[in-house]
Amino acid sequence: MGSTILEIKLSPADLHNEEALRRAVLRQGSLAPADVGEIHVERRSVDARGRPVFRLRVSILPPGEERSPETPYSSLFKDVSDAPEVVIIGCGPAGMFAALELIELGLRPIIIERGKDVQARRRSLRAIQQFGEVDPNSNYCFGEGGAGTYSDGKLYTRSLKRGNYLKALHLLAEHGAQPDILIDAHPHIGSNKLPKVVANMRQSILDYGGDIRFGHRLIELERTKEDIQALIITNEAGEDYRLTASAYIFATGHSARDVYHLLHRHDIRMEAKPFALGVRIEHPQALIDKIQYRQEQREENLPASSYKLVTQVKDRGVFSFCMCPGGLVVPASTAPGEIVVNGMSLSRRDSPYANSGTVVAVELEDLKPFAKHGVFAGLEFQRSVEQTMFQASDGSQRAPAARLTDFANGRVSSSLPETSYIPGLISSPMHELLPSSIYSRLQQGVKDFSRKMKGYFTEEANVIGTESRTSSPIRIPRNRETFQHPDLNNLYPCGEGAGYAGGILSAAMDGQNVAQAVFKCVVR
Ligand code: FAD
Structure with a gap:
């Protein structure tokens, strides 16, 4: 026998009371106690149209039955230490989720991030808050986790059809976000929890053979008529180096104005x-x-x-x-x-x-x-x-x-x-x-x-x-199916800065989609 799905209401006072939940299921579902085993809350929202109540969608298992554990998405990660390399510029949600997807697909991500890791970034935020000093490479928008780290951490999106949002939510939960995000109609993490989640995602990327370089900034590129040949990166010591890879994902967010100017200087189309x-x-x-x-x-x-x-x-x-x-x-x-x-x-x-x-x-x-x-x-x-x-x-x-x-x-x-x-x-x-x-x-x-x-x-x-930074005022065009830039085969515009996302979850899904497109092209 399978599970029964039921929609019930629960008063706020009873939210964390398992007995009250069971009583509500029996009463509102007209069920006999002998028919009700484990109860799992699948979805939760507040209905404030009348006296505020929680609306829950629950699944009810027959007595004696247990729900089989779900396979974590992170169990699909592979060791990519020796795999073909893909450079990702930007360690925001788009860049990080692209990196995890590449690891699942067997490609090695190298993330270049101009800002600092979540821990060191706190000092830059304090300098802005207390002394009004803005570091152009480390602030509320730039640094590990991008604009998503010290954010509100709301995780709903209107663009659910654009990708696998459940996978993105599960990956966040597997990296330490509260499991409630999997059931809440308006999931939210909060900026006290996000840095730890982001640091755990970084650890996964490193553990499986990826690379992340903080304090490294894209400053120049070399191109032919059809391709990017190399990127020029500068590190915190001011040393420049050349970086080459099979593909280049640009996930630099909507505030990297220097990157738009770099593309423009190289006649790379934008709108x-x-x-x-x-x-x-x-x-x-x-x-x-x-x-x-x-x-x-x-x-x-x-x-x-x-x-x-x-x-x-x-x-x-x-x-x-x-x-x-x-x-x-x-x-x-x-x-x-x-x-x-x-x-x-x-x-x-x-x-x-x-x-x-x-x-x-x-x-x-x-x-x-x-x-x-x-x-x-x-x-x-x-x-x-x-x-x-x-x-x-x-x-x-x-x-x-x-x-x-x-x-x-x-x-x-x-x-x-x-x-x-x-x-x-x-x-x-x-x-x-x-x-x-x-x-x-x-x-x-x-x-x-x-x-x-x-x-x-x-x-x-x-x-x-x-x-003023609600969304990008510029789009970097790309092919609808291959996600490649129309001018350059190995350039993949990605996330909010390219104009394909507006928030943490949609940027994360765009990162996953772009990584899949890169995989199809690189292993062809
Ligand atoms: P970004 O997160 O902007 O990441 C881009 C990264 O690229 C940055 O880390 C940047 O340092 C790096 N970079 C830029 N240029 C270079 C370069 N030349 N070289 C190397 N690295 C570079 N969205 C929500 O969905 N819910 C919220 O609650 C929410 N709250 C927010 C609160 C605040 C305070 C802010 C600022 C934003 C908030 N947002 C929220 C928006 C959300 O954070 C962004 O939509 C999302 O982070 C975009 O992801 P992204 O990866 O495309 O770009």
């Missing part, structure tokens, strides 16, 4: 693409909980609540992005002289703040004032806003901000609410600092949001600039 830009808005978490759960105080076991808001203003989407309940706003600049913010959270999501990117879609036709920059129009637009914000500040990473109500009314705030942003905020004329095409839409957008979510529009929220 401008739409992206989004705006601000990060931070509310007290208790207020968001009150709105979403309709409870004065959030019930035990309920997660910090989130929201997702979208509207249309003057033909452009205005939407919340990368919401971090119980999170922190962080300085995500990758070069001195700019201010970029983003959001992250710890696994418990227990900070008193809720923050979310609130951005306006930027279409190619909006970039006319930057047309002289050609394919770099979007990138230069991003940069100009980031630099304007920096100039409005005091030379540190203090971020320009306004109360939400003042922002919408085009006023400078006389004081600002408390914030999670460690470098601090500086009250500023946000309505003047943002380009008018962005500001006017955000101004209307937040008013629309307040109609959808009563209580959202409050003077207790901070509007912080700039949320």
